[in-house]
């Protein structure tokens with residue numbers, strides 16, 4: 001817009017009625033959210049540097065889409081695309097809220113809280129959240145070096161959201177497990193972290209932790225000189241033997257064995273439980289996703305930004321999170 005036209009626009013504002021002002025504020029806020037999101041999503045095209053349809057590397061700007069996004073046209077297949085073509089976000093009607101949604105996720109807000117803040121229906125907030133999660137699972141540490149601590153956390157088996165075909169009678173919210181301790185009513189999550197690192201390994205196990213499951217999950221991450229610390233469960237001893245690495249087990253009823261302990265991994269469990277508390281139980285079928293989400297932000301305050309979550313969700317790898 002020309003400078004003079006803009007000045008006229010600003011000068012005309014005092015003449016607006018309260019209702020017109022509210023409409024204007026709403027439009028400005030939507031537009032500015034949209035621009036911020038666009039700024040992030042444009043990075044995808046920069047990173048891809050190729051047509052999402054045919055991977056041809058020559059393409060040019062080609063007007064704008066109906067919603068105001070930059071459109072591109074491929075010189076190879078002649079098809080047009082925008083920065084979100086080929087991602088699930090392409091079908092999101094109002095993209096202006098995506099960055100704010102990522103901010104809500106950084107704060108681990110419940111769906112209702114996020115819906116309130118975004119001014120959308122809770123089903124929409126739920127959908128936004130689930131669009132953000134699938135790619136997060138590719139982040140896990142490449143290796144566990146030095147002294148690595150491993151332990152399991154247990155979550156109650158939950159069929160939340162499932163309306164048909166329940167293998168048992170539905171529970172009222174908050175029903176405690178009928179058996180104490182580890183049972184078929186619990187899901188085991190294997191966690192491990194190298195001492196001095198916040199880059200933790202978190203994986204849902206398909207059944208009760210056995211030496212085979214522990215070995216298969218941790219084996220590829222452990223270096224020959226890694227010392228694995230665990231509680232007294234025999235699965236770790238057997239897995240360590242099979243993998244040929246040293247395992248130091250903290251005897252039951254004590255907190256450490258010489259310089260070895262599992263306090264870092266126990267602290268991780270506390271953070272996971274606290275992080276997932278606002279959701280009041282996560283459906284077991286979604287647990288791996290919620291854990292990946294928790295993991296993404298569990299790097300100390302401000303280490304990962306909402307902008308990085310959105311970038312990651314549209315397939316632009318965020319380098320400091322593997």
Ligand SMILES: [Zn+2]
Pocket residue numbers: 051052053054055056074075076077078079
């Ligand atoms: Zn193409």
